[in-house]
Amino acid sequence: MARLQGPLLPFLYPRLETTPFRLVRSLRSGSPDHCCRRQQSTAALSQVQQPIDSLSQSPHLNPPPTDYGRTIFADKATLTLSAGSGGHGCISFLREKYIEAGPANGGDGGSGGSIYIQAVRGETSLHKLARRGILRAGRGKNGQGKSKGGTRGEDVLVQVPVGTVVREVSRHDPIAEEEETRRLEEGSEEISPGETRGTWRRDKWVLYPASTPSEYATAEFPPLPRPRKSNLTMAQPEPPIALDLSEPMEKPMLLAAGAMGGLGNPHFVMSANRRPKFATRGEAGISVTLELELKLLADVGFVGMPNVGKSTLLRALSRSRARVGDWAFTTLQPNIGTMVLDNSRGRPHVQVNRASGEPRTQISIADIPGLIPDAHLDKGLGLGFLRHVERAQVLAFVVDLSASDAVEALNNLWKELGEFETLRGMETNMQTESRVVEWKAFGNSTSAASARDGTIARNNENIVIEPSGSQSLPALPMAPISSKPWFVVATKADVEGTQGNFARLQAYLDALASGTVEHPSKRKNAWKGRLAAIPVSAIRGEGVDRIPEWTVGLLDN
C-alpha cells in the first residue's frame, strides 16, 4: 500500500493544533480554500490569537443549511430534432418596359437548416436539452422574383457533455417515405406506362395566386420531379444513429441535414407552356427522436452513506455550493464540481495528459447522494443513485471516521455495489432475452442459433420476431463497478479519538493489497491497484490536497 506523505492532520500531529505557528501556516498554505482565505487574510491575521475553530472553518466549508446553490441535473434526455424544411420555389415573370409578357424568373427555395452535435468539455448535465425536448432547425426562405434564391434556414448545434451516448428511438424521413411509395407505385402493374399517377398533388405544387381553380382543372402539369436530397445527406450517420461521444469534438458532426428547397417556375418551361404558373414546394425536413444518456458522469464519484460529509468534501475541493446539512439525504441529486488543476499562479499544479494526449486541466467530481443498506433493493433513494456510481471513472469511498468502524462502513458500501452489479447483470440478460421472441408452430427441431439469425425454417415454421419499433431502448452497457479504480477518503478526522479507527482502516487496506483478505467486492476480476486511505477534515479543508493528485494518478494509469 502506498503511504501518503504531505500535510497531515491535527490528529496525527496534535502538537501543531495548539501552536499559533499552525494557524499562520494554514493561512499561507495552498489549501483549496486558500483563495477565500487570501481574501480574508488581512482580517484573519489580525485575529491570530483567537481559538482555532472559529478561524479554520471557512463559511464556504461550514455553511448554514440555507446557503446553497441549487444544481439542476439530468443524466438522460429524449430529444426530437427536426431538420429545417426547404423554402418554396417562386412563380414570377420578368416585367420590364416594352416587354409585355416576360419569361419565367422565379427563384428556387432555400434549403432548410441542419442539425449538428458536438461533445464539449465544460458541460456536465443534459438538463437543458431534457427541458427543451424539441429542437427545430430554421426553415429555408422561399425563392423570390428576379431569379433570387431563398436564403438557407438556420442550423442548430446541440452541445452535449463528453461521455454522452446518443441512440435513435425513432425517425420520420419524408423523402425516404416518398421514394418508397414511388418505388411501390412504379413496381405496381396496375399503372399503364403513359399514366403519371401522383403528378397533380396539391401538397407538392405552389400555384400562381391569381389563377382560378378552373384554370388548374384544365392545366397540364409536368411529371412531379423526384424528391431532391441535399449533398449534406451523404455526411449523415447511417440510421439508426448510435454514437458514443467519449472524446471532445473539434468540429460539430452532422445529425440531420436540412431538406432542399422547391424549384422555381423557370424549371417547368416547356414548348407547350412557356409561362408555367406553378413551382414546387420545399421538401419536408427529417425528424429524429434520440435518447441521450451520460455514460460518464465525472472523473471521480463520491460513494458513501448519508451524512458522512460528501458535499462538504466537494465544497472543499471545488467552488461548488452543494447543500450541507447535519441530516441524511441533504443531497438528492448528484452535484458536479470542477476542480481546476492549477495553483492560481499560472502554472499547472498537477502536470498530466489524458490518455488521448490532451492536457488535463481539470477534474470533475460527482457528489452522489448517500447509499443506505439495501439500496440495491431500491430502499431509501436506492437504484437511481447506484446508477450514478456506474458512471464515475474512479470511485472515492467516503467514510466517516467519527461515526462507526471505517472498515465495516467500507465493506457495507461494497456489499451494496456488489448486489447492484449482480442485479444489473440479471436485468441485462432478461432484456436481451425478451427482445427476441421465438414462435414455433410445429415441431421443435430447429436450432436456436438459426432462429436467432432471423431465418424462418420452412419445415417446422420457427419464426423469430425482433420488435424493432419498440420505444424503450436496452440499458447502456457499463464497465463493471468492481473493475473501477478506487480509494478511500476518511473524513471528519478532526473529531477527537478517530485515530484508532483510521489505523484499523489503513491496516485493512494493507492486508487487502497484500492479498491476505478477500476483496470487499467478492469478485475475481476486481481492480487491483494502489490502495490508499486519505485522512481529511473537509470542514477545515485539511488534507484534501492529496485527493486531486491521487485521482489523477488513478485516472491516467
Ligand SMILES: Nc1nc2c(ncn2[C@@H]2O[C@H](COP(=O)(O)OP(=O)(O)OP(=O)(O)O)[C@@H](O)[C@H]2O)c(=O)[nH]1
Ligand atoms: N467535524 C466534521 N464535520 C464534518 C466534516 N465534513 C462534514 N461535516 C459535517 O457533517 C454533516 C454532513 O455533511 P454533508 O456534507 O451534508 O454530508 P453528505 O454526505 O453530503 O450528506 P447527504 O447529502 O445527506 O448524504 C454536516 O453537518 C457537516 O458540517 C468534517 O470533516 N469534520
Ligand SMILES: [Mg+2]
Ligand atoms: Mg450531501
